[in-house]
Amino acid sequence: MEQLSPTAYVILGMVSEEARSGYEIKAVVDNSTRFFWAASYGQIYPELKRLAEAGLVAGKDAPTGGRKRTVYGITADGEEELRSWLRQPPETVEMREEGLLKVFFANVLPPAEAAEILRSMRAYRLGLIERLRAMEQMTAEKEDPYPLIVLRGGLEYNEWFADWCERVEAQILDSAPEKRSS
Amino acid sequence: MEQLSPTAYVILGMVSEEARSGYEIKAVVDNSTRFFWAASYGQIYPELKRLAEAGLVAGKDAPTGGRKRTVYGITADGEEELRSWLRQPPETVEMREEGLLKVFFANVLPPAEAAEILRSMRAYRLGLIERLRAMEQMTAEKEDPYPLIVLRGGLEYNEWFADWCERVEAQILDSAPEKRSS
DNA sequence: ACAGGCATGTAAATAGTTACATGATTCG
DNA sequence: CGAATCATGTAACTATTTACATGCCTGT
Numbered sequence: 001m002e003q004l005s006p007t008a009y010v011i012l013g014m015v016s017e018e019a020r021s022g023y024e025i026k027a028v029v030d031n032s033t034r035f036f037w038a039a040s041y042g043q044i045y046p047e048l049k050r051l052a053e054a055g056l057v058a059g060k061d062a063p064t065g066g067r068k069r070t071v072y073g074i075t076a077d078g079e080e081e082l083r084s085w086l087r088q089p090p091e092t093v094e095m096r097e098e099g100l101l102k103v104f105f106a107n108v109l110p111p112a113e114a115a116e117i118l119r120s121m122r123a124y125r126l127g128l129i130e131r132l133r134a135m136e137q138m139t140a141e142k143e144d145p146y147p148l149i150v151l152r153g154g155l156e157y158n159e160w161f162a163d164w165c166e167r168v169e170a171q172i173l174d175s176a177p178e179k180r181s182s
Numbered sequence: 183m184e185q186l187s188p189t190a191y192v193i194l195g196m197v198s199e200e201a202r203s204g205y206e207i208k209a210v211v212d213n214s215t216r217f218f219w220a221a222s223y224g225q226i227y228p229e230l231k232r233l234a235e236a237g238l239v240a241g242k243d244a245p246t247g248g249r250k251r252t253v254y255g256i257t258a259d260g261e262e263e264l265r266s267w268l269r270q271p272p273e274t275v276e277m278r279e280e281g282l283l284k285v286f287f288a289n290v291l292p293p294a295e296a297a298e299i300l301r302s303m304r305a306y307r308l309g310l311i312e313r314l315r316a317m318e319q320m321t322a323e324k325e326d327p328y329p330l331i332v333l334r335g336g337l338e339y340n341e342w343f344a345d346w347c348e349r350v351e352a353q354i355l356d357s358a359p360e361k362r363s364s
Numbered sequence: 365a366c367a368g369g370c371a372t373g374t375a376a377a378t379a380g381t382t383a384c385a386t387g388a389t390t391c392g
Numbered sequence: 393c394g395a396a397t398c399a400t401g402t403a404a405c406t407a408t409t410t411a412c413a414t415g416c417c418t419g420t
Contacts, residue, residue, distance in 0.1 A: 005379075006280050013287035023399050033286055036279040040381055045401055067388055069399065079290070086291050089302040090281035097218040098188050099272035100332055104215055105195035107326045108261070109268050114328070120271040144289045146296070149353070150282055153346055160342050164335055171331070187407075205371050222409055227373055249416055251371065370417075378409075389398070 004081070006092055007043050008051060012074060012082045015057055017144070019073035022048055031135060032147055035128070035154050048072055056081055099124075103168070111176035115169045122165035125158045132158065186263070188274055190229050192221055194256060194264045197239055199326070201255035204230055213317060214329055217310070217336050230254055238263055281306075285350070293358035297351045304347035307340045314340065 004012075010033060014025045022044045029039045051057040056078035062071040074082070099121040106114035132155050139148045186194075192215060196207045204226045211221045233239040238260035244253040256264070281303040288296035314337050321330045 006278070006283065007379080009287075010283060013283070016287070016290060021399070022401085033283060036277045036282040038276075038380085041401075042381065042383095042403095043379080064398075065389065067390095067398065082287065083290055086284050086287060086299070087295060090279075090284055090299070090306070092278055092280040093306070094220075094276070094278040095218045096188075096274055096276040097272075098274040100218040100335070101188065101192060101195070101215060102268050102272055103335075104328055104332045105191075105198070105264065105268060106328045108198060108265055113269060117268070117272070124272070124275065145357075146286055146288045149350055150286045153282070153285075153350070156346060157342070160339070164338060168331055168335070175327075189407080203371070204373085220408085223373075224375095224409065224411095225407080246370075247417065249370065365420100367420090368418090371415085373413085375412085376410085379407080381406075382404085384403085385401085387399085389396100391396085392394095 004051075004085075005047075006037070007039055008047050009082065009085050010037055010039055011044060011047050011051060012056060012078055012085075015072045016074045016079060016082055019060070019062070019071040021062070021069050021071050023069075024071075032139070032151070035132075036150075051078070106172075111172050115172045118165045118169035118172070122162050122169070125162040125165065129155060129158045129162065186233075186267075187229075188219070189221055189225050190233060191264065191267050192219055193226060193229050193233060194238060194260055194267075197254045198256045198261060198264055201242070201244070201253040203244070203251050203253045205251075206253075214321070214333070217314075218332075233260070293354050297354045300347045300351035300354070304344050304351070307344040307347065311337060311340045311344065 010029065011025060014020060014028055020028070022041070025044055025048075026039065026041060029037075033039075048057065048059070052059050052072065054077075055075060057072040058075050059070045059072045061069070063069050099117060102117045103114070103121075106117060132151060136148075136151060136155070139151050142148075192211065193207060196202060196210055202210070204223070207226055207230075208221065208223060211219075215221075230239065230241070234241050234254065237257055239254040240257050241252045241254045243251070245251050281299060284299045285296070285303075288299060314333060318330075318333060318337070321333050324330075
């Protein structure tokens with residue numbers, strides 16, 4: 001068996017708590033890990049099949065009312081695989097932040113327009129903070145403490161980022177040659 | 183002309199400062215933007231061709247000694263395109279951080295092993311900080327202030343992250359049920 | 365002579381998103 | 393009845409990395 005992709009482990013982790021359908025996994029991911037690891041249907045459904053073939057998860061019919069539905073639970077092998085992955089040092093660390101790229105090249109713009117990039121970035125981070133705060137209550141209710149730890153880390157990160165944007169914006173405007181009235 | 187990918191703008195930005203070869207672009211990216219926007223040869227060379235066809239960059243032979251070499255410079259159209267991109271609010275914001283994923287699912291591990299994840303993550307960030315610091319001198323020498331602003335932002339970010347790891351590690355070990363001698 | 369860096373490029377694989385198709389069920 | 397949500401899936405596309413191939417030049 002070739003080794004699994006990190007996205008496979010998201011799914012494995014998500015079904016380890018309780019049996020879930022592909023649809024539910026997507027919903028949970030969108031309300032938790034998506035800020036540092038997203039997953040789309042295009043990944044989830046094929047991956048669930050692969051994991052089932054590998055014997056790491058097991059699907060069973062669990063219709064809601066008359067609506068067809070398959071939930072997947074983790075198997076003993078799957079749990080072992082999950083635990084062994086958790087014990088390896090993390091590898092994938094990636095970031096693609098178009099805003100920083102724009103700041104990097106901002107020298108071709110006048111300072112006022114460069115500052116505008118920072119304002120956009122800050123507004124985006126403030127929006128994220130609101131969404132994360134809305135998720136905080138729900139997450140705090142579970143007995144598993146780790147999702148809350150991560151969520152609060154996300155909040156701190158975005159607060160730092162928003163603050164950085166504010167400081168850099170001020171710095172750009174401060175050092176810009178100003179028009180004097182005298 | 184279909185719109186360019188953000189990676190195309192990295193290249194456009196990189197040749198806007200001075201004419202550069204694909205090889206040089208890769209080297210500069212690896213020493214600057216790669217922490218928030220990477221680019222590989224597999225992207226750079228084909229993209230340079232596309233940009234040249236679109237008239238946004240222009241290549242010219244610039245052999246070093248007898249060694250064949252093509253450097254690309256930005257055209258007037260290219261500068262216009264770059265500036266107009268810089269004026270749009272940033273769109274792409276992505277993060278894939280396997281460490282946070284592992285912390286998120288750490289409940290299936292005993293606290294001591296969960297703490298180990300944080301130690302790995304912190305060590306990684308400390309390593310990054312060293313590399314960024316090594317780049318700081320060189321970056322500070324240029325007259326364009328923006329790369330230095332971004333680099334220092336990266337330093338602050340990684341320092342925050344390393345500190346967060348330390349705090350969370352302590353928190354996990356603190357709240358773990360301890361063996362008492364009495 | 366040979367190692368290492370300069371230089372250009374491509375093929376294949378991997379990863380991931382988007383958009384679409386389909387259909388059932390629930391709620392107002 | 394119609395809209396929203398539940399539910400599963402796939403095809404096409406886009407993006408990106410990795411690995412390889414090629415060859416020249418420079419310094420030891």
